[in-house]
Amino acid sequence: MATERPVRLVLDASLLLDPVGAGAPVPTLRPGAEALLRRLRHSNLGVAICHPEEMPTTSGFLEMAADLNSFGYISLPAPTGNHLLNELMLEWSRTSSCFYATSTVDEDLFSELQSHNWKVIAVDNECGTKDSGVVNIGKLQELLITLATLIKKEIASSSILMVGYAMKPSREEDFAKRGAFPLYPSQNGLIFVPLSFELPLASQLQEVDIILHKMTDEIISIDPNCSISFPRGISFSAGMSEVIRFMEEYPDFCIIDPFKNISPLLDRLQIQEILVRLQELGSEGRPKLRAPHSLKVINFSGSELQKQLAEANLSFPLIVKPQVACGVADAHNMALVFQIEEFSNLSVPLPAILQEYIDHGSKIYKFYVIGDKVFHAVKTSMPNANLLKSSSGDEPLTFNSLKTLPVATKEQLLLNRAQDNKSLNIGVVEEAAKLLKESLGLTIFGFDVVVQEGSGDHVIVDLNYLPSFKEVPDSEAMPAFWDAIRQSYESKKGKVQT
Ligand SMILES: O=P(O)(O)O[C@@H]1[C@@H](O)[C@H](OP(=O)(O)O)[C@@H](OP(=O)(O)O)[C@@H](O)[C@H]1OP(=O)(O)O
Ligand SMILES: Nc1ncnc2c1ncn2[C@@H]1O[C@H](COP(=O)(O)OP(=O)(O)O)[C@@H](O)[C@H]1O
Numbered sequence: 001m002a003t004e005r006p007v008r009l010v011l012d013a014s015l016l017l018d019p020v021g022a023g024a025p026v027p028t029l030r031p032g033a034e035a036l037l038r039r040l041r042h043s044n045l046g047v048a049i050c051h052p053e054e055m056p057t058t059s060g061f062l063e064m065a066a067d068l069n070s071f072g073y074i075s076l077p078a079p080t081g082n083h084l085l086n087e088l089m090l091e092w093s094r095t096s097s098c099f100y101a102t103s104t105v106d107e108d109l110f111s112e113l114q115s116h117n118w119k120v121i122a123v124d125n126e127c128g129t130k131d132s133g134v135v136n137i138g139k140l141q142e143l144l145i146t147l148a149t150l151i152k153k154e155i156a157s158s159s160i161l162m163v164g165y166a167m168k169p170s171r172e173e174d175f176a177k178r179g180a181f182p183l184y185p186s187q188n189g190l191i192f193v194p195l196s197f198e199l200p201l202a203s204q205l206q207e208v209d210i211i212l213h214k215m216t217d218e219i220i221s222i223d224p225n226c227s228i229s230f231p232r233g234i235s236f237s238a239g240m241s242e243v244i245r246f247m248e249e250y251p252d253f254c255i256i257d258p259f260k261n262i263s264p265l266l267d268r269l270q271i272q273e274i275l276v277r278l279q280e281l282g283s284e285g286r287p288k289l290r291a292p293h294s295l296k297v298i299n300f301s302g303s304e305l306q307k308q309l310a311e312a313n314l315s316f317p318l319i320v321k322p323q324v325a326c327g328v329a330d331a332h333n334m335a336l337v338f339q340i341e342e343f344s345n346l347s348v349p350l351p352a353i354l355q356e357y358i359d360h361g362s363k364i365y366k367f368y369v370i371g372d373k374v375f376h377a378v379k380t381s382m383p384n385a386n387l388l389k390s391s392s393g394d395e396p397l398t399f400n401s402l403k404t405l406p407v408a409t410k411e412q413l414l415l416n417r418a419q420d421n422k423s424l425n426i427g428v429v430e431e432a433a434k435l436l437k438e439s440l441g442l443t444i445f446g447f448d449v450v451v452q453e454g455s456g457d458h459v460i461v462d463l464n465y466l467p468s469f470k471e472v473p474d475s476e477a478m479p480a481f482w483d484a485i486r487q488s489y490e491s492k493k494g495k496v497q498t
């Protein structure tokens, strides 16, 4: 990627301050301004906020907004004759591609800016500017995608791809603060913009080359009593439903990843079937890679349960998980059950998967497949069952795997250190990762491996779509993330052309 000129964006105060509260003693930010500033903070653009000098009342407030987001803060002198631009902005126009966004029309300022190659974006102003060079947009929410489109045109290199992403705000923030979503092209030429479900989707997708989404963030409900097969069994938010309709109309559009490829990972029974298919992998002299023995139940009171457990090669303790794996609040409500009596009044959502509990010395290996790269991190996990049983009496141990996982205490970890834990055979797991990638057709996914004490079996206990891979250093994770997205795009386009 040729190093392009830096991109600078100057936001006029009028764009950020709520015009309704103009006269109020304490100014307020216009709706959408806070989200815009937060996204710009991680956009890799040089951003400054400016206000005409004669606006002293609000300057403190904007300075705070600028500091909060570590933006530059420029006071633009009131227009006097042709000295409209201050020195700094003139300097920038020599070295960077510069954009000025405002919601106040000022023809003189605009023409002065344009004479120094600035692009002007006018937002939400009543009288549309006559000046042809000015880009007019209706809402603040359109600013980022308008900017991205202009930047892409400015750089005019055909290899620039624009990625429109849709995920819940907390996940977006987790990725953005790692630098995952630059508005200025990433090292492999990707520009990222948030898809806004408040704006018409089709017009946004005209500019976008790739949709990146975590569909489980937009699930309203899942019907637990039908076997999930996208779209059957799942109801989505209005916004995601629009994306689904768009993909039905444009099946060749690049989406990461296709809903039907993600769908099996919403169902722990289908995950089990995927993992069982991997088991042929084992070979002489190498640790066996396998799925835990499992059994689906639709209730916990079946008179045949004891018999079913025996047939499924299951013995206590068992870990009990909802069959619905994610996308709804109670997908992570689980229990460790030590004897059959403990099934009565068990609070795990039904239908459930009963799984062999693997003693694994409270160490779990979280593997992340990001494109053609495989990373892994070691995390503390649940201790061996005997250590958990002692603390739970005759009750099952119920927990939420994302919030209250009963991980080993320091003492229990010391106890484990004494054990001769079998080590992880990375080769076996990486081979499995490649096979999983081929069979799943997913660009980014994660899975958890535990090494069974005694047998040394490598047991895959979880499979997730688009996890956060927080444990992988940004310096490795981000380039892998961007490469994965581009590779996915190119392989999809390749298939369409042939
Ligand atoms: O189960 P894990 O391995 O901890 O991975 C979780 C998991 O992917 C979880 O997603 P989901 O199962 O709810 O879809 C993610 O949480 P949210 O999607 O609710 O934010 C976590 O981010 C994953 O954790 P990690 O990123 O450590 O793999
Ligand atoms: N079969 C198992 N044997 C032993 N520990 C397990 C097993 N399954 C899960 N665990 C432990 O419980 C945690 C949560 O289970 P997991 O299936 O990953 O749930 P989630 O999909 O909600 O993350 C795992 O990270 C691991 O520590």
Ligand SMILES: [Mg+2]
Binding pocket: 401, 448, 462
């Ligand atoms: Mg997990």
Ligand SMILES: [Mg+2]
Binding pocket: 325, 326, 462, 463, 464
């Ligand atoms: Mg999971």
